[in-house]
Amino acid sequence: MVRFDKIEVPKEGKRIEISGDKLKVPDNPIIPVIEGDGIGPDIMKATRRVLDASVEKTYKGKKRIVWFDIYAGESAQAKYGEVLPKDTFKAIKHFIVALKGPLTTPVGGGYRSLNVTLRQRLNLYACVRPVRYFEGVPSPVKHPEKMNVVIFRENTEDVYAGIEWPKGSKEVKKLIKWLNKTYKLRIRADSGVGIKPISVTGTNRLVRKAIKYALEYKRRSVTLVHKGNIMKYTEGAFRDWGYKLAIKEFRDKVITEEELWSQYNGEMPQGKILIKDRIADSMFQQILTRTDEYDVVATPNLNGDYLSDACAAQVGGLGMAPGANIGDFVGLFEATHGTAPKYANKDVVNPGSLILSGCMMLEYLGWREAAELIYKAMGETIKQKRVTYDLHRLMEGAIKLKTSEYASAIIENMG
Ligand code: NAP
DSSP states (O other): OOOOSSOOOOSSOBOOEEETTEEEOOSSBEEEEEOOSTTHHHHHHHHHHHHHHHHHHHHTTSOOOEEEEEOOTHHHHHHHSSSSOHHHHHHHHHHOEEEEOOOOOOTTSSOSOHHHHHHHHTTOOEEEEEEEOOTTOOOSSSOGGGOEEEEEEEOSSGGGGOEEEOTTOHHHHHHHHHHHHHHOOOOOTTOOEEEOOOOHHHHHHHHHHHHHHHHHTTOSEEEEEEOTTTOIIIIIHHHHHHHHHHHHHHTTTEEEHHHHHHHHTTOOOTTOEEEEEEEHHHHHHHHHHSGGGOOEEEEOHHHHHHHHHHHHHHTTOGGGOEEEEEOSSOEEEEESSOOOGGGTTSSOSOOHHHHHHHHHHHHHHTOHHHHHHHHHHHHHHHHTTEEOHHHHTTSTTOEEOOHHHHHHHHHHTTO
16 A cells, blocks of 8 residues: 555555556546645635535535645645645555646746646646637637537647757857858857657557547547757657557547548548648648648647637637646646636635536546536526626626636526
8 A cells, every 4th residue: 555654544445456458547536636826725625525525416425536635836835845745756656546726836946847747747648638618608710609628638749848058158059060061050159949759659659549539539630739840850850640549549540631531532531530730831821721620730839839829719718718638547637827816715716627527527537427517517606797806897787707716607597
C-alpha cells in the first residue's frame, strides 16, 4: 500500500485499476482533487456539488465519487513548505484520475510553470480540449453552433520542451559558433536560440490517442494540423508520421483524404474515419469559414496552443473551455483559465470550465450518462439566461448569479 506523508486516504472508496489497455473503475472510485489557488476554491466547490448531484441522480446511489484532497500551489506551500510536494505526484499516479483547479506559479520560485511541471513529471503527453457551443452563450461569430471539435495537442515536445538560451549566454555563443561553422549558417551573434524537437515517439502516441478517441466517440475525421510547408523535418514529419501510424494501426477503420478522392470519388464510405491534414495558417481560416468540416484535431504543441484558444473564443471564450492532460492512463482534468486573483473568494466567477472538465472526467471513467445530464442541465440554465457575471455582461435580459447559485441552478435543471 502506498504511503503518504501528510495526507490521509479516505477510508471509503476504491482505487481505479488498470486492466489490459483499459481502466477498471469501481462504483466508488477515490479521486484526488487539487482545489487550486485564487478562484480555485469557489469553482471547485461548485464543481464537486454539480458532479456529485449528477452521479447521484443518474445512478441512484449505486455509484459515487469519493473525493481525496491533495495539495499543490499556495495550499501546498502552507502545508508542506513547497508548492509541488511528493505526496501530490504519488497520489495522482496511484489513483490515476484527478481533478484540478488553477494554480499560481510563484514568480522566481524555481518553476517555469507548475502546470507544465505537473504534466511533464506525470508524462501527460496529450492536452485534450473539446470545444462545443451551448445555445445562448454570446459569440462573435454567426454560427457558433457549427463548432464541435476536440483538439489533441502534444504536451511534451516542440516549444514545451523548453529548450532555449538567451542572447549572449555562454551556451548560445557556443551553439551559434558551432552551427555557423559546421553547417555554414549565418545565425546572427545577437540571437537567442530555441530548439524545437518533434519525435516519432511523441507524434505516434498523440495521434494514436486522437484516432482511438475518434473511433470510440464515432467522430467523422481526424485532422493533422502542422506547419510542414516550412518546417519539414519537425512539423512536416509530424504529418507524415501521423498518416503512417493511422494506416499501420487502423487500416480497416480509416481512409486518407487522398484515398477519398482517388478511390471513393469523394464519397465517404460508411463507418470509416477520414484522416486529413491542414497547414496551420489555413486551418485558422477554415475553422472560421468551414467550421463544421473539422472534428478531432491532432497537432504539435504551439499550433495547438493557439488553435485551442481561437476555437474557444468562437463559442464564448475561455470561461467555458474545459481541458484535460492525459498520459497512457493517468488523466488530470482541469480548468483552462488561471486563478483570476482579483475575484478570489468572492463567489462570482464562472465555474463552467471546471464543471465541463469534470464532465470529461466522468466520460473518462465511462460514466457518460452523468456527463450528458450535466451538459443538458448547463445548456438549459444558460438558455434560461441564469448566468455568472462574465456572461451576464454580454447577454441582454440575463439574471446574474453567484458561482454557488449557478451551480444550484444547474442542479435544479437536472430535474
Ligand atoms: P486568468 O486567471 O485566466 O484571468 C484572466 C481574466 O480572465 C480574469 O480577470 C477574468 O476576466 C477572466 N476569467 C478567468 N477565469 C474566469 C472564470 N472562471 N469566470 C469568469 N471570468 C474568468 O489569467 P491571468 O490573470 O493571466 O493569470 C492569473 C494567474 O493564473 C497567474 O498566476 C497564472 O500563472 C495562473 N494561470 C494558471 C493556469 C492553470 O492553472 N491552468 C492557467 C493560466 C494562468 P475579467 O477580469 O474580464 O472578468
